[in-house]
Amino acid sequence: MFRSPAVAAASQRTYFIVMEPRRTVYFVSDGTGITAQMLGHSLLTQFEGIRFQQVTLPFIDTAEKALECRDRIDAEASAGNGQPIIFSTLVDGEVRNSLRQANAVFIDFFETFIDPLEAGLGIKSNHTIGRSHSASDTGGYHRRIEAVNFSMAHDDGGSHRELDQADVILVGVSRSGKTPTSLYLALQFGIKAANYPLIPEDFERKRLPEVLHAYRAKLFGLTIAPERLREIRQARRPDSKYADLANCHYEVEQAENLMRREGIRWIDSTARSIEEIAATILREFRIERQVY
Amino acid sequence: MFRSPAVAAASQRTYFIVMEPRRTVYFVSDGTGITAQMLGHSLLTQFEGIRFQQVTLPFIDTAEKALECRDRIDAEASAGNGQPIIFSTLVDGEVRNSLRQANAVFIDFFETFIDPLEAGLGIKSNHTIGRSHSASDTGGYHRRIEAVNFSMAHDDGGSHRELDQADVILVGVSRSGKTPTSLYLALQFGIKAANYPLIPEDFERKRLPEVLHAYRAKLFGLTIAPERLREIRQARRPDSKYADLANCHYEVEQAENLMRREGIRWIDSTARSIEEIAATILREFRIERQVY
Numbered sequence: 001m002f003r004s005p006a007v008a009a010a011s012q013r014t015y016f017i018v019m020e021p022r023r024t025v026y027f028v029s030d031g032t033g034i035t036a037q038m039l040g041h042s043l044l045t046q047f048e049g050i051r052f053q054q055v056t057l058p059f060i061d062t063a064e065k066a067l068e069c070r071d072r073i074d075a076e077a078s079a080g081n082g083q084p085i086i087f088s089t090l091v092d093g094e095v096r097n098s099l100r101q102a103n104a105v106f107i108d109f110f111e112t113f114i115d116p117l118e119a120g121l122g123i124k125s126n127h128t129i130g131r132s133h134s135a136s137d138t139g140g141y142h143r144r145i146e147a148v149n150f151s152m153a154h155d156d157g158g159s160h161r162e163l164d165q166a167d168v169i170l171v172g173v174s175r176s177g178k179t180p181t182s183l184y185l186a187l188q189f190g191i192k193a194a195n196y197p198l199i200p201e202d203f204e205r206k207r208l209p210e211v212l213h214a215y216r217a218k219l220f221g222l223t224i225a226p227e228r229l230r231e232i233r234q235a236r237r238p239d240s241k242y243a244d245l246a247n248c249h250y251e252v253e254q255a256e257n258l259m260r261r262e263g264i265r266w267i268d269s270t271a272r273s274i275e276e277i278a279a280t281i282l283r284e285f286r287i288e289r290q291v292y
Numbered sequence: 293m294f295r296s297p298a299v300a301a302a303s304q305r306t307y308f309i310v311m312e313p314r315r316t317v318y319f320v321s322d323g324t325g326i327t328a329q330m331l332g333h334s335l336l337t338q339f340e341g342i343r344f345q346q347v348t349l350p351f352i353d354t355a356e357k358a359l360e361c362r363d364r365i366d367a368e369a370s371a372g373n374g375q376p377i378i379f380s381t382l383v384d385g386e387v388r389n390s391l392r393q394a395n396a397v398f399i400d401f402f403e404t405f406i407d408p409l410e411a412g413l414g415i416k417s418n419h420t421i422g423r424s425h426s427a428s429d430t431g432g433y434h435r436r437i438e439a440v441n442f443s444m445a446h447d448d449g450g451s452h453r454e455l456d457q458a459d460v461i462l463v464g465v466s467r468s469g470k471t472p473t474s475l476y477l478a479l480q481f482g483i484k485a486a487n488y489p490l491i492p493e494d495f496e497r498k499r500l501p502e503v504l505h506a507y508r509a510k511l512f513g514l515t516i517a518p519e520r521l522r523e524i525r526q527a528r529r530p531d532s533k534y535a536d537l538a539n540c541h542y543e544v545e546q547a548e549n550l551m552r553r554e555g556i557r558w559i560d561s562t563a564r565s566i567e568e569i570a571a572t573i574l575r576e577f578r579i580e581r582q583v584y
Contacts, residue, residue: 023413032571034480035334041584042327042381042424043405046417054580058571085412089334105412113335113399120377120397121315121339131337132330133567141565148472155444180440183475187566188326273433274479275425279324279350288346292333 022051024076024084028069028099030091030129033058039109040087060090061129066098077103091129132292140190140291147186147193147290154194155179160211163194168281169215170195171208171259172222173251174242175232177269177277181222184274189282190290203254208262220281221259221266226252228270314343316368316376320361320391322383322421325350331401332379352382353421358390369395383421424584432482432583439478439485439582446486447471452503455486460573461507462487463500463551464514465543466534467524469561469569473514476566481574482582495546500554512573513551513558518544520562 025044027036033056044052057069076084084104090096091110100106114125135141153159154166156179163169168191170178178195185193202209212219226248233243241247259266265284269277282289317336319328325348336344349361368376376396382388383402392398406417427433445451446458448471455461460483462470470487477485494501504511518540525535533539551558557576561569574581 032565032567034567034571035330037581037584038327038330038424039401043402043409045423046383046406046420047409047413047415048418049415050413056571056574056580058575083412085409091338105408107405107408109331110335112404113331114338116397116399117335117339117377120375121342123339123341125338126340127338132334133565133571135563135565135568144566145472148475152447152471179444180437180479183440183479187472187475187479271427273324273425273427274436275324275326276427279326279348279425282348283350288348289329292329 021049022053022081024053024055024081026069026073026084026086026104027054027056028060028086029056029058029089030061030095031058031089031131032133033089035132036087036089036109039089040085040107043087043107060095060099061092063094063098066090066095070099070102073099073102073104089132091127091131093127137292143190144187144291147190148183150192151182151186151194155182157196157209163211163215165192166194166215166218167191167287168193168220168285169212169218170222170281171198171212171219171264172266172269173198173224173229173255175229175236176222176224176255177274178222180274181269181277181281184278185281188289188291189278191282191287198251198255198258200251200254202258203251206258206261208258216262216264219262219264220284221255221264222269222277223252223256223259223266224268225270313341314345314373316345316347316373318361318365318376318378318396319346319348320352320378321348321350321381322353322387323350323381323423324425325381327424328379328381328401331381332377332399335379335399352387352391353384355386355390358382358387362391362394365391365394365396381424383419383423385419429584435482436479436583439482440475442484443474443478443486446488447474449488449501455503455507457484458486458507458510459483459579460485460512460577461504461510462514462573463490463504463511463556464558464561465490465516465521465547467521467528468514468516468547469566470514472566473561473569473573476570477573480581480583481570483574483579490543490547490550492543492546494550495543498550498553500550508554508556511554511556512576513547513556514561514569515544515548515551515558516560517562 027033027040029036037056060066060069073084086104087107089109118125170182172178174197182193182195185191196212229248230243230245237243267280317332319325319332321328352358352361365376378396379399381401410417462474464470466489474485474487477483488504521540522535522537529535559572
């Protein structure tokens with residue numbers, strides 16, 4: 001049997017599979033668990049070299065459910081993967097104290113901060129569960145749904161109607177990140193964000209699309225590294241002119257020239273998360289998020 | 293001049309305008325500020341009767357920027373609206389300690405929890421700033437953008453292609469909350485969520501749309517109170533059959549009957565936030581969020 005030297009060498013190697021240490025992390029909440037997830041995750045990003053298995057336990061609003069969680073967490077603690085970690089936003093004292101008895105590191109977001117806040121504000125908290133991410137703020141809810149409808153209708157230049165109601169209009173070449181950013185601004189912040197593509201016809205005319213002239217103060221640009229743009233476009237329309245690297249270079253350069261001439265602020269989306277782009281836009285326009 | 297008794301009575305009333313106490317709250321972060329906002333907001337919902345003016349100060353990553361923040365917060369403290377509150381996720385010790393000297397209640401999310409976590413995990417944290425909501429997790433980033441593209445393409449039954457790739461397919465009558473929920477699942481959790489409307493033709497046939505039969509295990513239903521549905525539809529197409537209360541009753545009843553017959557799980561979106569619906573769906577399908 002023929003063996004290439006490489007295969008022969010490989011077959012003589014001994015492989016060690018080094019298992020990264022693993023910890024199970026529980027996000028426990030009387031509501032959705034989203035706040036616990038975000039707080040917990042932001043702390044866990046500070047620890048490298050450990051694989052975290054993440055489990056969300058939402059809507060834990062009775063002592064019985066807390067007891068079920070405790071049993072589940074204690075079982076994991078006995079499994080030999082190290083002591084689990086609990087990130088809790090539980091508001092109810094009884095539920096919280098039940099869970100605190102689990103064999104786990106208990107990180108308590110609620111009780112830790114509610115005392116200093118009560119002292120600072122000079123009033124007692126109401127200890128109402130499930131207030132975060134609930135539908136009780138109906139004004140905020142409507143604002144948000146309206147913003148989502150607006151952004152969907154005004155995605156990719158989809159409609160010119162009611163553009164005057166936009167808080168922000170994102171511009172940039174196709175696939176520079178406008179759509180996810182608009183949706184994020186609408187869904188998370190309640191901001192009416194339209195987006196409008198800059199296309200080769202605009203570059204030939206060397207002018208902004210006509211409809212945008214009246215709204216220059218609302219425009220914000222996204223640009224992107226041509227190499228990255230090529231990758232994204234290549235995945236969508238392989239080997240098209242659209243995805244061609246030279247064309248991506250051309251479009252990005254032209255778009256940046258156009259934005260420079262028109263005095264439109266912009267940022268580069270290449271190495272930025274959607275959250276970073278969205279937070280930058282709010283800061284630039286001095287808008288605060290409208291909903292929580 | 294004629295005056296109705298009611299107007300005459302009203303004109304004799306004395307009105308007191310009671311100003312709610314106001315506090316200014318600062319969310320300060322070396323990153324986007326989103327984690328600080330969520331932590332702060334979830335705690336502030338526990339305090340009623342105070343109007344909080346919320347200010348986000350993102351990307352505070354140098355001692356100079358921290359000093360600017362401190363000056364701004366100290367100026368607010370002198371304005372007579374009570375001591376401001378700072379919710380900080382600052383990671384860098386120097387930046388954090390500079391801000392801590394502001395005349396404010398300082399709620400320190402990072403330092404409070406990093407010590408017990410280091411002890412629990414038995415390793416030191418790396419004190420790297422801006423890790424939460426950064427683009428450094430490129431796998432997560434791509435997954436998320438792909439999920440958003442998928443959900444946009446499969447909004448409102450927009451495409452039958454690649455439905456087998458959906459993690460979840462939401463069904464329900466028009467305006468029952470499918471679109472914002474799908475977008476939230478995609479954008480926040482990295483879940484590929486399609487949505488497909490149930491329409492009068494389906495009710496007449498008393499069958500699910502043909503294309504959905506193969507994907508029954510992925511279906512999840514949203515229903516809504518007919519009165520609320522009427523309100524939403526009325527705002528979009530005033531005085532249409534679509535918005536008529538009797539028609540809304542009919543569609544909701546038929547949709548629920550259909551889902552019951554087909555064994556599709558569903559929840560009522562009427563009094564639930566998008567986050568609550570999304571978190572319930574993940575729990576029902578036993579899926580964890582895919583991205584942070």
